Amino acid sequence: MTLPVPRTYAEWSQVLDAFSEGGREAEALAAMAAGRLDWTPGVAQLFTDRVTTLLDLRLKHCSARLQRDLGDRADEVTLVRALLDARRHFSVLHQLASLATLPESLRAFLRDELVRITARMQADLEANARTLRCDRTLRAVRYNSLCHYRPAALDAAAPPPLPSASPADVPAVAGRRRTLMI
Helix, strand or coil: CCCCCCCCHHHHHHHHHHHHHCCCHHHHHHHHHHCCCCCCHHHHHHHHHHHHHHHHHHHHHHHHHHHHHHCCCCCHHHHHHHHHHHHHHHHHHHHHHCCCCCCHHHHHHHHHHHHHHHHHHHHHHHHHHHHHCCHHHHHHHHHCCHHHCCCCCCCCCCCCCCCCCCCCCCCCCCCCCCCCCC
C-alpha cells in the first residue's frame, strides 16, 4: 500500500505510523516531504506531541539496540558495526527533523534534541571505554563517533567498491612504505 501525501492530521498520523514501524522510512519521508499541514492551534499541539514522542521512541529503540549489540563481550568489529548502525538510524531521524514541511521552530527543537542525545550517548561510550582502560576501544568509539551521522539517502546501498588498481597505477610516495593489495 502506497502512503498518501499527508494533508490532514489523520493522513499525517498514518504516515507517521508507517515511519515508526520501520522498514518504510524512505517512503514515509518522501510522503511527508511532499505533504502539507495546516498549523492551527489544536493541530499544532497534537502534531508536535506526536512527532516528539515518535523521535523519543526511535531514539530509545536505537539506544537499546546499541546496548544489546555491544553486550559484554563486544570486539572492535562488533563495536564499529553497532556504532555505524546507530549512525544510520540517527541519519534517518535527522531527515525527519529536517523536513521543510515542518515549522522551523519544531525542526530546530527536533534537531537540537537529536544533537543533545547523540552527544550524551557518545560521551557515555567514551567514558565507558576509559573506565575499561582500553585504548583501542576508545579510539574506535571516537573515530566512529555517533555525532557524525549525516543525512544520507535511505535507499543508498553500501558505498561503491573501490576500483582495482594495478601496481603500476599506484603512485610512489617518497619516504613511505607502500602496501599493495592484490
